[in-house]
Amino acid sequence: MSDDTDIAPIEPGSDPRESVRQRVFVVGAGIMGSGIAAQCALAGYPVTLEDVSEELARRGLAHAGRALDHAVAKGTVGAGDRDAALARIESAIGLRRADSAEIVIEAAPESLEIKRALFRELEEASRPSAVLASNTSSLPITSIAQELKDPGRVVGLHFFNPVLQMPLVELIPGHRTRPEVVDAARAFATRLGKTVITSRDTPGFVTTRALAVLLNEAAWMLYEGVATREDIDAAYKLGFHHPMGPFELADLVGLDTALAILDVLWDGFRDPRYRACPLLRTMVAARRLGRKSGEGFYVYPARGAAP
Ligand SMILES: NC(=O)c1ccc[n+]([C@@H]2O[C@H](COP(=O)([O-])OP(=O)(O)OC[C@H]3O[C@@H](n4cnc5c(N)ncnc54)[C@H](O)[C@@H]3O)[C@@H](O)[C@H]2O)c1
Numbered sequence: 001m002s003d004d005t006d007i008a009p010i011e012p013g014s015d016p017r018e019s020v021r022q023r024v025f026v027v028g029a030g031i032m033g034s035g036i037a038a039q040c041a042l043a044g045y046p047v048t049l050e051d052v053s054e055e056l057a058r059r060g061l062a063h064a065g066r067a068l069d070h071a072v073a074k075g076t077v078g079a080g081d082r083d084a085a086l087a088r089i090e091s092a093i094g095l096r097r098a099d100s101a102e103i104v105i106e107a108a109p110e111s112l113e114i115k116r117a118l119f120r121e122l123e124e125a126s127r128p129s130a131v132l133a134s135n136t137s138s139l140p141i142t143s144i145a146q147e148l149k150d151p152g153r154v155v156g157l158h159f160f161n162p163v164l165q166m167p168l169v170e171l172i173p174g175h176r177t178r179p180e181v182v183d184a185a186r187a188f189a190t191r192l193g194k195t196v197i198t199s200r201d202t203p204g205f206v207t208t209r210a211l212a213v214l215l216n217e218a219a220w221m222l223y224e225g226v227a228t229r230e231d232i233d234a235a236y237k238l239g240f241h242h243p244m245g246p247f248e249l250a251d252l253v254g255l256d257t258a259l260a261i262l263d264v265l266w267d268g269f270r271d272p273r274y275r276a277c278p279l280l281r282t283m284v285a286a287r288r289l290g291r292k293s294g295e296g297f298y299v300y301p302a303r304g305a306a307p
Contacts, residue, residue: 049061211253232246
């Protein structure tokens with residue numbers, strides 16, 4: 001991808017609308033993939049949102065629709081722009097359609113094994129010129145790209161949840177990422193309207209390292225009986241002006257993701273700061289994953305409802 005892909009030549013037989021913006025292929029239609037798809041579509045990109053089953057891909061599409069509806073209700077997006085964005089998103093199963101994209105954004109679960117396997121497949125399924133970006137929140141990009149023939153194509157592009165509302169993207173060049181790939185990824189995120197910060201490729205980068213300690217410390221305080229979850233949440237919100245308490249935030253992020261992140265930091269640094277609170281591990285084992293499973297630190301009676 002280059003900076004001028006906005007006005008790429010029309011290839012014979014291609015859809016002329018696609019020449020306006022090159023297609024974005026999003027792998028994983030969960031919380032993040034669906035939000036990223038909505039954001040890219042709002043910026044005018046045709047988007048393929050992919051998952052392992054039709055049901056999951058459709059669910060992701062519905063989630064992207066709800067995120068856009070929410071933005072319309074808040075007045076940040078017009079109803080016409082929402083409809084146009086939704087019309088630009090298609091769902092898919094499998095990586096076949098990746099060959100039509102100039103940027104691929106992987107938003108599959110936070111597992112090095114899953115991501116490495118996916119990138120091996122993506123390297124074959126996509127155009128050699130396409131940028132392969134990972135939305136990982138903690139795994140080193142160099143490790144994700146380690147087994148590829150061309151690790152120079154891989155870059156970290158870390159969006160925040162909820163994607164349409166959060167203005168930041170963290171850009172992480174891997175050890176072997178080519179400078180033009182870094183430039184293309186930065187230009188792409190800027191075109192989405194995001195502010196880009198750059199982090200060195202160390203576990204957790206800047207933001208996740210800070211967040212992991214915050215969430216883990218709150219979990220330890222609850223585990224030790226220092227205060228109730230409501231009082232700990234109130235402490236962060238009213239004492240530090242955080243928009244959400246740590247447990248509300250953990251439920252939004254997903255406890256499985258939060259735990260996986262702590263384990264990556266522990267593996268990477270072997271520093272006791274990152275020793276995950278056993279409470280998190282127990283809750284994940286019990287599938288109390290937060291909003292996405294209907295119950296985490298709080299109970300969510302209905303999709304989108306308050307705790
Ligand atoms: N949740 C957050 O707040 C947040 C924020 C920033 C970054 N991230 C990162 O984004 C990534 C996704 O997180 P999430 O919260 O959206 O997870 P999620 O569990 O909501 O979604 C992951 C999706 O990937 C799908 N998937 C699994 N294996 C796949 C495969 N082989 N091919 C295609 N799809 C596959 C799953 O079916 C699921 O729909 C993770 O790397 C996470 O660390 C998460």
